[in-house]
Amino acid sequence: MTSSHVPAAAPAEPIGVAVIGAGYWGPNLVRNFQSSSAFRLRWLCDLDVERAKRVLGGYSTVQTTADLDEVLADDQVRAVAIATPAATHLPVSLAALRAGKHVLVEKPLAASQAEGRQLVDEADRRGLTLMCDHTYCYTPAVLRIREFLHAGELGDVHFFDSVRINLGLVQRDIDVLWDLAPHDLSILDFVLPPTVRPVAVAAHGADGIGAGRACVAYLTLQLSTGAIAHIHVNWLSPVKVRTTIVGGSKRTLVWDDLNPSQRLSVFDRGVDVATPDEIGDELRRDMMISYRSGDMVAPALTEREALRTMVEEYARAIHTGTPALTDGRAGLRVLGVLEAASRSLANGGTMVQLAEA
Template identity: 40%
Template structure:
């Protein structure tokens, strides 16, 4: 049994406690939070789990093999670094850290110590994203042409980090996964704050590649409606992934276009094809249990997790460049 310690019991941490408690080959032995009321809530549900008030107390325990960090974004790097230095495997909530340099430093420590470092990009473990990945990998969609994702709702404002670090991280991780780590060559992003905190609450990110793929992500905490919709266009088929839909989350459109070679610039012939729409059955298992089991398996069997540290690095690299572009009113930031 792997001894697990979970740090941070705010909004997200209790979900990790529940799923790690259900995971095979692992046992949640302690949790830590500075807030006594949050600790008590966990105690009422899991009386056998030890309660601690500070992350460092978890890192010092010899019965803890692996640490899960669900603390605010700016604490990810210092806490993950301390946990790795203390010899613990580490799963960090998204985003893995706040800069590419920080992620590279964590990777170096993990390598040096022979430890697992993983990030929780939860959506990669959903039946919907797994299905999209298999459609791309099998060639059913054809060449990836566009990825257009909208993730907007009203709240939860974060006083320290802009909306892209909170929401776009999901879309970027999904793109990274379904495209098998396709790297943008440049990023452009705009965004604005409507509060005195100066933290962008709405943002638009564009990713450019050295082929004809394009990706665009809309993130907002100030929308009156909740939309979680991703369109993925391939040269053969297109997919709409609507995460707000309870069951029919994915629709596959056998639609597309073809352009006949022009004899001259004014004689382009475009054929549009409107075919069947398929709604595949997708697995309904809880994504976070998949994250927990993947982390445990990586430690116990040395398997490569789906949401691995490279995925964390790729996403943070783009987030950092996007944030820089936002500060320069959309100026393109090169990634090569």
């Protein structure tokens, strides 16, 4: 990958694609597949076919159906994109894979890590692409953060703090953790250097309004280096905040997704601790702390819709047969943390170790 976005797939015959699910997210997929020359959208499938028609509008040549089998039977459909409720990801994705289709699944990959693993195994067995639509990973800001961290430009990561709060739809089937934290967890998974991994997670939450599930939650992750990651997700905040701070030994980066004129700020400011030599005592160490007060740089970012880049990465993965940047395994890792966090939440916030990936 070169600077700040995924390269376009080489020109080729457009890939026939079908979108499954015309609810909240489906229309975005429809729009982006339609505007990508790498794909040819053939179907929009929804149990409520009238809803699918409404999504396409009155001027479209794309076909609609309520019958998944009809879609899967279409030989010109080589790939599907699934935007149905999480509980249905397993059966729909499995059916598609078994019909020989490449699969892109809305986050979370499946309703559980066990289900997710079935999908990964099935795709592996068949040599098909399984990709998880971790949309935020394809924003110009997150792609750039990944570059910074993978290139070591922040130094060692000390902390990762993410806040994602807003007045949000209280979901019927899932709590705020499963609704919002997948975004932050997939970003964390995406930007951390491969050598730094979450090893344990604790979660606290509250259901202030009597909704029957947590509407506010805080996750604390221990990273393999001793660093800390923390995520605040909240459905009840009338102010919208989407800010992530990644503190490093050399620089610290702030991503404010609600400030389009300055989404990323990289601070050359911080606290330095000189390595104490072998005879350094407590007093010496205190003396060796110093402060840097340098400039801040806000790198220029191209404004580009994340889904457009995601769709191109799906095409690239299909064409090359190599894993997508956010492949099924990335989806599995996110599910692993979510399940552990749910266990912690149920147990009053105890720290839960994560299984080896």
